[in-house]
Amino acid sequence: MSFGSLKFQTPCKLFDLNGLKIDEISPLKSLDTSLFDSVKILERSHLVSPKIFCQAADDSNPNLLKNYLKLKQNQLFKNKLLVNTLTLEFNPYNISDADEYIESVMALYHGRSDLLLIPNLKIQKYVSPPLQKSYNETITPQEDYLKFVDIAYENLKFRNSKPIFVPIPLRYGTRRFTGILNSYLSEGYRNFWIDFEGGSELSKIQFIRSYHKKVADMKLEEEVVLYGSNIRREQHPRRDEVACLAGDILSAPLGIDIIGVNREPKKWSPNPPPGNISQAEKIEYQGRMLDRESYMYMHHSEHANHDELLGKYHIVPDQIAQAPKFFSSVINTFEMNEEFKFNRETIDEKGSIMSYLEGKKTIDETTLKGFKKIEKKSKSISLDDFF
Numbered sequence: 001m002s003f004g005s006l007k008f009q010t011p012c013k014l015f016d017l018n019g020l021k022i023d024e025i026s027p028l029k030s031l032d033t034s035l036f037d038s039v040k041i042l043e044r045s046h047l048v049s050p051k052i053f054c055q056a057a058d059d060s061n062p063n064l065l066k067n068y069l070k071l072k073q074n075q076l077f078k079n080k081l082l083v084n085t086l087t088l089e090f091n092p093y094n095i096s097d098a099d100e101y102i103e104s105v106m107a108l109y110h111g112r113s114d115l116l117l118i119p120n121l122k123i124q125k126y127v128s129p130p131l132q133k134s135y136n137e138t139i140t141p142q143e144d145y146l147k148f149v150d151i152a153y154e155n156l157k158f159r160n161s162k163p164i165f166v167p168i169p170l171r172y173g174t175r176r177f178t179g180i181l182n183s184y185l186s187e188g189y190r191n192f193w194i195d196f197e198g199g200s201e202l203s204k205i206q207f208i209r210s211y212h213k214k215v216a217d218m219k220l221e222e223e224v225v226l227y228g229s230n231i232r233r234e235q236h237p238r239r240d241e242v243a244c245l246a247g248d249i250l251s252a253p254l255g256i257d258i259i260g261v262n263r264e265p266k267k268w269s270p271n272p273p274p275g276n277i278s279q280a281e282k283i284e285y286q287g288r289m290l291d292r293e294s295y296m297y298m299h300h301s302e303h304a305n306h307d308e309l310l311g312k313y314h315i316v317p318d319q320i321a322q323a324p325k326f327f328s329s330v331i332n333t334f335e336m337n338e339e340f341k342f343n344r345e346t347i348d349e350k351g352s353i354m355s356y357l358e359g360k361k362t363i364d365e366t367t368l369k370g371f372k373k374i375e376k377k378s379k380s381i382s383l384d385d386f387f
Contacts, residue, residue, distance in 0.1 A: 001225070001257070001380070001381050001382070001383060002380075002381075002382045002383065002384070003081065003115075003163065003382070003383040003384060004384060006040055006079075006081065008040040008041070009341075009344065010257040010258060011251065011252035011256060011257055011258070011259060011340050011343075012040070012041070012257075012258060012259065012337060012340065013248075013259045013332075013333050013336040013337050013340070014039075014041045014042060014043045014083070014258065014259065014260050014261065014333070015036075015039045015041070015042040015043070015080075015329075015330075015333050016042075016043065016044075016260075016261040016262060016329045016333060017042055017043060017044040017071070017261070018044055018045060018261050018262070018263070018325075018329075019286075019323065019325030019326035019328075019329050020044075020323070020326045021323075028074060028076050030314075030315075030319060031076060031314070031315075031330065032313070032314045033075070033076055035313060035314075035330075035334065036076060036077075036080070038334065038337060039080065039333065039334075039337070040080060040081060041080065041081040041082075041083060041114075041115070041258070042071075042077060042080055042081070042082050042083065043082075043083040043084075043085060043229065043260045043261045044082075044083075044084055044085075044261070045084075045085045045086075045087070045229060045230055045260070045261050045263065046064075046065070046084060046085065046086050046087070047087050047089055048064070048086050048087065048088050048089060048119070049089055049090070050089075050090045050094075050095065052064055053088060053090075053092070053095075053101065053105060054095065054101060056104070056105050056108055057100070057101045057104035057105050057108075058104075062108060064105070064108065064109075064112075065084050065108070065109065065112035065113070068082060068084065068111075068112040068113070081114040081115060082113070082114050083113055083114060083115045083117065083260075084109070084112060084113040084117075085117045085119075085120075085193075085195070085229050085230070085260065085261070086109070086117070086119035086120070087119060087120045087121075087122065087195055087197065087230070088119050088120070088121050088122060089122045090121075090122060090139065091121065091122075091139050091140040091144055092121070092144075092148060093140075093144045093147070093148070094139075099151055102148065102151050102152060102155070103151070103155050106152050106155040106156055107155065109156075110155075110156055110160070110162075113162075114162065115162060115163055115165065115383075116156050116160070116162050116163065116164045116165065117164075117165045117167070117193050117227070117229075118149055118152045118153060118156065118164065118165065118166055118167055119152065119167070120167045120169065120193075120195035120197075121140045121144075121145055121148060121167075121169070122139065122140065123138060123139065123140045123145065123169060123171035123172065124136040124137060124138055124139065124171050125137055125139050142172055142176060142180075145169055145172075146180070146183075149166060149167065153166065161384075163191055163383035163384070164191060165191040165192060165193040165225075165227055166184055166189045166191065166192055166193070167192075167193055167194070167195060168180060168181055168184070168192050168193070168194055168207075168211070170194065170195075170196075170197075170199075170204060170207055174206050174207060174210055177207050177210060177211075178210045178214055181210070181211060181214050182214055185214065185215070185218055185220060185224075190220070190223050190224050190225065191224070191225045191227070191383070192211075192224065192225070192226055192227065193226075193227035193228070193229060193260075194207070194226070194227070194228050194229070194256075195229055195230050196228060196229065196230050196231045196232065196263075197230055197263070198230055198232055198263040198264060199231075199232055200231070200232045200234075200235050200247040201228060201231055201232075201247060201248070201250065201251050201254060201256070202235055202247055202250060203235075205254065208254045208255065208256070211226065211255075212255055221379070222379045222381075223381070225257050225258065225381060225383070226255065226256050226257050226258070227256070227257065227258040227260060228251055228256040228258070228259055228260060229260030229261055230260065230261060230262070230263040231247065231248045231251060231259065231260070231261075231262055231263070232247055232248070232262065232263065232264070233246070233247065233248050233262040233264075233297060234246060234247055234297050235247045239281065239285050242298060242299045242302045243291075243294075243296040243297065243298050243299070243302070244288075244296065244297050245295065245296055245297075245362050245363075246290060246295045246296060246297050246362075248262060248336070249290065249295060249336055249339060250295070250363075252340055252343060253343075253353060253357065259336075262329075282324070283300070283320065283321055283324045284299040284300060284301060284302075285299065285324075286324040286325040286328065287299075287300035287320045287324030287325070287327070287328040288300055288303075288328060289303045289306070289309060289328055289331050289332060289335075290331075290332045290335050290336060291303060291304065291305070292335060292338075292339050294360065294361065294362050295360050295362050295363065296362055297332075300320060300324070300328060309331050309335070310331075313330060313331050313334060315327050315330065315331065343356075354368070
């Protein structure tokens with residue numbers, strides 16, 4: 001793919017800025033700048049409350065995405081694309097003068113992200129009334145969601161030279177997902193993003209299959225781009241397990257072109273370790289690293305190639321101890337992109353990677369059934385829609 005003078009191959013894993021404390025960028029100073037030659041795009045995701053949303057529209061110096069320029073000026077990220085993705089945790093049409101607020105926030109967002117991903121809206125909230133069965137309540141009806149996307153798109157495309165990605169919601173179910181996608185394609189949209197909201201892409205296979213089938217039916221495979229963000233790193237992460245099956249690395253065989261940041265699920269799995277988690281346990285868990293041989297994420301000190309990986313990326317144990325999530329993300333990003341490069345070479349040679357995936361002891365038959373054979377195809381897409 002290309003965007004201006006920037007060219008990169010897909011599938012690709014973006015550099016995840018979520019584990020970096022923006023007010024303290026010192027961890028970046030120790031990194032080897034040559035490592036970043038292979039990374040073209042960086043992403044940070046944001047959950048936006050109604051208060052922050054309204055403040056961004058009404059304040060002369062809003063806090064929302066204010067660190068964009070600070071990061072862009074960092075020498076390490078020179079000539080990189082910095083992408084901010086937003087998920088609004090509410091229905092904006094519950095605010096008076098909603099269209100005015102949307103227009104103002106989109107004007108702000110346009111100048112603070114190098115790729116423009118129309119924000120995703122929270123569609124449901126979990127309700128747990130006392131002495132009653134819990135349930136999901138819809139807070140954003142489909143008509144409000146689509147109206148928001150249309151208004152946001154119209155505001156972002158004004159005097160614009162950046163690619164715009166349109167969100168496809170998962171929370172309305174597969175049938176309406178396909179209907180919305182069909183409408184988007186008919187209207188001429190070609191860049192799409194899916195906010196997995198901390199869920200595993202393997203639990204959303206039906207949506208991904210529907211996406212590819214609809215695109216194939218309309219013979220648009222050579223024109224569309226799919227961006228997946230806020231993907232759960234493991235399928236079923238647990239603090240007390242040394243190793244968990246990787247989920248995000250399997251995004252590529254599912255046909256996601258650009259793999260964005262990871263987000264931890266908001267609720268932990270049952271049976272966490274009793275009591276408060278110690279600092280050592282926190283470092284082990286947040287600092288877990290990808291094992292390419294098994295497609296597992298390992299507690300960092302339990303990784304078979306622990307010392308080799310730290311040396312490979314010029315990271316010392318003290319750095320992992322100080323910022324485990326950030327520095328493990330550095331390692332995992334580069335390791336995943338190396339694996340994707342190997343996948344591409346395997347496809348070039350054999351036309352498919354199914355036999356390679358079958359050799360992974362952690363990928364069972366149920367998981368394999370979710371993958372459609374990937375034939376050897378090559379396409380070149382420019383994201384310069386508006387130049």
